[in-house]
Amino acid sequence: MSDPKPTALADPVLLGVVGGAHGIKGEVRIRSFTADPTDIGAYGPLTDAKGNRYTIRSARVQKNVVVAAIAEVRDRNHAERLNGTELFVDRSVLPDEGEDGAFYQADLIGLSAVSVSGEAIGTVIAIHDFGAGDVVEIRPERGPTVMIPFSEAAVPEIDVEAGTMTVEPVAAGLSGAVGDQAEEAAGLAEPGDPQSDGPEPEAR
Numbered sequence: 001m002s003d004p005k006p007t008a009l010a011d012p013v014l015l016g017v018v019g020g021a022h023g024i025k026g027e028v029r030i031r032s033f034t035a036d037p038t039d040i041g042a043y044g045p046l047t048d049a050k051g052n053r054y055t056i057r058s059a060r061v062q063k064n065v066v067v068a069a070i071a072e073v074r075d076r077n078h079a080e081r082l083n084g085t086e087l088f089v090d091r092s093v094l095p096d097e098g099e100d101g102a103f104y105q106a107d108l109i110g111l112s113a114v115s116v117s118g119e120a121i122g123t124v125i126a127i128h129d130f131g132a133g134d135v136v137e138i139r140p141e142r143g144p145t146v147m148i149p150f151s152e153a154a155v156p157e158i159d160v161e162a163g164t165m166t167v168e169p170v171a172a173g174l175s176g177a178v179g180d181q182a183e184e185a186a187g188l189a190e191p192g193d194p195q196s197d198g199p200e201p202e203a204r
Contacts, residue, residue, distance in 0.1 A: 009047055012088040014106045016040050021079035022067050028079045029065045030087070033106045033127060037066045043094055046087035054087060064128065103160050111165045113138045116156065121167055121174065148172035
């Protein structure tokens with residue numbers, strides 16, 4: 001009897017992204033978005049965008065990622081082909097968020113980050129935990145990604161329905177970067193050009 005075809009998820013929530021193969025036995029590295037990174041497989045089989053299912057047999061933390069063994073992946077070649085694969089579950093299998101306004105960290109991925117004054121900063125691409133508190137990674141339109149603390153001071157407001165994360169640039173350590181990006185977008189400064197401090201004094 002053939003395996004049943006995977007069905008589309010009614011309300012998918014992104015739980016992780018495969019980052020590549022690990023070792024020679026088919027294990028993969030996964031960037032997990034669950035509060036406990038090893039819970040990536042705690043809610044049943046995961047599904048990719050094409051409807052393929054992946055069952056986590058074991059998971060352990062190694063540095064910033066989870067190293068996982070997947071039942072459907074038996075060798076390194078298959079594991080390598082999964083690089084960049086996003087892994088979802090249906091929201092219905094996840095615990096209730098509880099109080100109004102609560103959300104899963106996975107809901108933050110893809111939000112537009114804007115400053116408290118309305119200036120665009122970039123797009124949220126990941127939430128990291130390096131051991132000293134959660135950190136939000138944001139990809140601006142230009143240049144490298146930036147990291148900001150995921151604290152109430154740095155991120156005073158999140159509106160998942162509106163698709164926005166409000167950032168306080170000073171508390172987030174981005175005050176200069178946001179100002180430079182705004183001036184560049186307005187055509188007031190060339191990227192990388194120093195700002196003029198005013199006219200030079202006349203020679204005497």
